[in-house]
Amino acid sequence: MKRFCLALDLVDDPALIAEYEQYHEKIWPEITASIVDAGVHDLEIYRIGVRLFMILEVGDAFSFEQKAAMDAANPKVQEWENLMWKYQQALPLAQQGEKWLLMDKIFDLKVQ
Template sequence: MSSKKLCYACDLIDNPELIELYKHYHSKDSTWPEITKSIKDSGIVDMEIYILANRLFMIMEVDETFTPERKQKMDAVNPKVQEWENLMWEFQQAPPGAKDGEKWMEMEQIFRLNHD
């Protein structure tokens, strides 16, 4: 099974207390199991999120079944994912250049050390 990596960026509201609470929600013991299940069910094999100040950076390793459109459709009919997304909007804000309602924006790769 082949996989590829996708990278996304999102901003948090620049408030230290909110950022700490957001980090808490994403800690191993606090992430909702329904959310991790929905991530895996969509074809995401692995996911990492990093933070610098209020900027988030997400790396996703996905299999051939994953498409952003399929994930969006799955999320739209999952009440627990909708609850999570509404909660996360209390912490997140759209990065520069985002369309209305868009928060995680796909990043463009501009360099890779080892080209296969």
Template sequence: MKRHCLALDLKDDPHLIAEYEYWHKAENGWPEVRRSILDAEIMDMQIYRTGNRLFMIMETSENYFAAKKAAMDALNPKVQEWEQLMWKFQQPLPWAKEGEKWVMMDQIFQL
């Protein structure tokens, strides 16, 4: 199993942040998006928030590849619809590359 940690910012607006959290409650998530995550060999995914900064932890199988997931998502209309909705709330980190959403974090410490 591999762990991936990523970061992204939300727009700093309490109403948008509340709506973003609404969409991420288990009962409001889209089953097609959940299925796409599992189909990509992501075994567990958690998102944490402080202020408007998001932190995602993904536990994946050894068969997970970000490029493969991106290719699968590009062909999935429901995932594309979800991503468009999420951009209402999200904004790229200042150091993100053009078109980059979630930015991979570097591990700098382990106990």
């Protein structure tokens, strides 16, 4: 099992943030299926202000490239992503077309 953490910002508008959170109270079943089919076992999103933080728990066979290819071929995922972009904005350091950015782990406390 692997864990990845990603970040993205929301548009700084309280009404849009509220709408975004409402969509995430019950995401479309096709989106849930696409996430599971890509090998994601657990996914959580946290928010503080406009900053989003996503934690993915994935199997060893998971690949971001494979998930991107699956998403690109899925019209419902593309519809969801286009809708969510109304609420999201790229981080300042994102390259053109990047949304969620993978974060680097800089500390890990393991208590035995």
